[in-house]
Amino acid sequence: METKELRAKLAESHASNFGWSLACCRRDANEAEEVLQNVYVKVLEGKACFDGNASFKTWLFAVIRKTAADQRRKRLLRSMIMMRASEYSAIQNRSQHPEHAAYRSEIKEVFLRALGVLPTRQREALELVFYHDLRLQEAAEVMGVSIGSARTHYERGKKRLRKLLEESEEFYEFELGRKENTATVR
Amino acid sequence: MNSNWDEKRIRQLFVEMSLDDARRTPDFDSLLEAGSRESKSDRSISLFALAAAITALVLIVAASILFPGRHAITQLPSDANVQPRELAPPPEEHSERAAVPEPGGTITLRLIKHRVRHVRVQRGSEELAIVAKSFSDWQSPTASLLNFPGEDLLKQLPRLGDSLQTLGAYSLDQLN
Numbered sequence: 001m002e003t004k005e006l007r008a009k010l011a012e013s014h015a016s017n018f019g020w021s022l023a024c025c026r027r028d029a030n031e032a033e034e035v036l037q038n039v040y041v042k043v044l045e046g047k048a049c050f051d052g053n054a055s056f057k058t059w060l061f062a063v064i065r066k067t068a069a070d071q072r073r074k075r076l077l078r079s080m081i082m083m084r085a086s087e088y089s090a091i092q093n094r095s096q097h098p099e100h101a102a103y104r105s106e107i108k109e110v111f112l113r114a115l116g117v118l119p120t121r122q123r124e125a126l127e128l129v130f131y132h133d134l135r136l137q138e139a140a141e142v143m144g145v146s147i148g149s150a151r152t153h154y155e156r157g158k159k160r161l162r163k164l165l166e167e168s169e170e171f172y173e174f175e176l177g178r179k180e181n182t183a184t185v186r
Numbered sequence: 187m188n189s190n191w192d193e194k195r196i197r198q199l200f201v202e203m204s205l206d207d208a209r210r211t212p213d214f215d216s217l218l219e220a221g222s223r224e225s226k227s228d229r230s231i232s233l234f235a236l237a238a239a240i241t242a243l244v245l246i247v248a249a250s251i252l253f254p255g256r257h258a259i260t261q262l263p264s265d266a267n268v269q270p271r272e273l274a275p276p277p278e279e280h281s282e283r284a285a286v287p288e289p290g291g292t293i294t295l296r297l298i299k300h301r302v303r304h305v306r307v308q309r310g311s312e313e314l315a316i317v318a319k320s321f322s323d324w325q326s327p328t329a330s331l332l333n334f335p336g337e338d339l340l341k342q343l344p345r346l347g348d349s350l351q352t353l354g355a356y357s358l359d360q361l362n
Contacts (some may be wrong), residue, residue, distance in 0.1 A: 010214070010218075013213045014211065014214045015207070015208045015211045018207065018211040019204055019207045019211075021207075022207055029210060033212055033217065036217065036312065037220060037221035037224070038221065039215055040218050040221050041218075041221040041222060041224075043224045044222075045225070053219075074249075079234055097237075108197070108199075108202060108203070108206070111199045111203070112203075126196070126200075127200070128199045130193075130196055130200040131200040131201075131203065158192060158193070158196065161196060162192050162196075172306075185207070
């Protein structure tokens with residue numbers, strides 16, 4: 001694939017790529033931007049080559065996922081204690097972070113918090129299927145696991161997310177106010 | 187909450203999230219431009235670091251080749267009565283050849299190779315000889331306390347029929 005063609009493909013799926021990068025970086029926009037930047041450079045400089053075995057989107061998502069993991073590992077190695085502390089505080093203060101100002105409504109806050117609580121694999125499976133409209137087979141390819149394993153993560157993730165949302169009082173109250181029939185909400 | 191509702195609701199929440207994400211997506215061109223700029227600067231930094239490392243390595247190698255004797259002399263013990271050069275004479279023809287500089291006064295690769303080989307052989311045999319000698323000559327500080335007068339008589343055995351004068355001439359080794 002030529003550079004121009006690659007560039008066009010990347011530009012076309014840029015928003016989606018950024019969304020997946022956010023998912024891989026625990027919704028940290030700065031980190032996601034950095035990861036995406038590195039991925040684009042890798043792809044355009046030929047360091048990551050598309051072999052055509054999977055769809056371009058699946059392949060690119062796998063590259064983003066790997067790059068994000070590498071970057072996280074490097075950061076951890078660089079300043080293990082500092083990073084852990086800041087990550088912890090970032091997770092704790094996620095709702096107050098200006099980056100997340102867009103998620104003002106209670107429901108979004110609750111949803112984001114619930115997603116953050118989910119194990120990485122389950123969160124990834126849900127995001128790939130629901131956010132990026134990938135099939136389970138494609139999600140499995142991105143995650144580098146078998147389809148059976150991806151399905152398990154997906155099902156468990158769904159169950160757990162539902163449970164978390166139900167448990168959240170804010171969410172429950174919101175739903176109560178919103179829905180006419182409260183019984184179905186429960 | 188049934189399973190169908192679950193999926194619909196979760197999908198809806200994800201769609202809302204994706205809309206928010208789309209709003210804060212950085213511009214593709216500026217992101218790419220910044221990325222390539224960073225990559226170029228990273229590359230130049232890594233090239234500089236590589237060049238510096240190679241220069242340092244060359245300097246170290248050159249120093250070890252040009253000044254090989256200094257290290258060897260400092261390694262020798264001051265009280266050693268061994269002459270290392272006597273124990274391991276250097277190959278003279280090699281050293282002669284090596285000592286002749288090329289026309290123009292430049293040190294050729296050949297000369298460097300010879301010197302390196304010579305220094306290696308010399309250092310190896312010298313060190314071995316010193317260690318071997320020190321092992322064979324070693325005595326404990328209290329070794330003299332084990333010797334006592336008339337010690338030789340205990341190592342000898344008298345033979346029947348010999349006179350008392352000749353008894354002392356036979357040692358235990360001869361009888362066996």
